[in-house]
Amino acid sequence: MNAKPLRLPLDDEPQIMTAEQRSVWIYLAATVLATVAYAAIIVPRALDNPVAEVSWVRPMLLAIGGTILLTIVGTIVWSIAAGVRLGLRGRDPEIELESDVRDKEINKRGTTASSTLVGVGLLGVLILTMAGADHFWIGQALYVTGAAGGITEAITKLRLYQRGF
Amino acid sequence: MPPKPTKVTNNIRALRFAAAEMTQAELAHAIGVTRQTIIAIEQGRYSPSLEMAFEIAAALGRPLNDVFQYEQGGPAD
Numbered sequence: 001m002n003a004k005p006l007r008l009p010l011d012d013e014p015q016i017m018t019a020e021q022r023s024v025w026i027y028l029a030a031t032v033l034a035t036v037a038y039a040a041i042i043v044p045r046a047l048d049n050p051v052a053e054v055s056w057v058r059p060m061l062l063a064i065g066g067t068i069l070l071t072i073v074g075t076i077v078w079s080i081a082a083g084v085r086l087g088l089r090g091r092d093p094e095i096e097l098e099s100d101v102r103d104k105e106i107n108k109r110g111t112t113a114s115s116t117l118v119g120v121g122l123l124g125v126l127i128l129t130m131a132g133a134d135h136f137w138i139g140q141a142l143y144v145t146g147a148a149g150g151i152t153e154a155i156t157k158l159r160l161y162q163r164g165f
Numbered sequence: 166m167p168p169k170p171t172k173v174t175n176n177i178r179a180l181r182f183a184a185a186e187m188t189q190a191e192l193a194h195a196i197g198v199t200r201q202t203i204i205a206i207e208q209g210r211y212s213p214s215l216e217m218a219f220e221i222a223a224a225l226g227r228p229l230n231d232v233f234q235y236e237q238g239g240p241a242d
Contacts, residue, residue: 021201102211
């Protein structure tokens, strides 16, 4: 007697993240890592010296470049690993990994969630510039705005992936 | 006051069994989305567009009302 299985075996396998969800995780990790490293360098310098004398351009460029590099390398490595994992299970990577309309909706909602924060941050930068603040503060305000906006966007997206909408 | 938000529920998982045990991957392929999206719809974590809902119903060979239900006053996002 050929009784039909109660559950579909292929559907019970662990769910693998889509390419978009994976890249959000990598971007979040890279941004947090770079920001913490940058702060660990800049904050002690700013506490020990007048801000006008603090060397911040090179660390900031390294932090921004590091974020981009980590995101690219992390995405490539994780994508290869996910593809290999699916291949070993005999599954079609296209059905598991490609982006679709849900990813696009989540992307849009994430961008919207961070836009207010970024707008306020840029307004702060504008006010600092108008007030003739030191370049140090203008640079830090811009960096913090970018990092906070990126982190907010990433967390919003990950919550949407997990909890739904 | 505006009406309370509503929630769309579905019977996709049960209907896949009825449709020759169609897998999530097969349904995903039929309507051009990822398996993760099918999982999210089945679990009520994502409400598909009207167009996608019709595509899912067509892939399962059922009318839309058999696949999706509209719960007035259900839990909102």
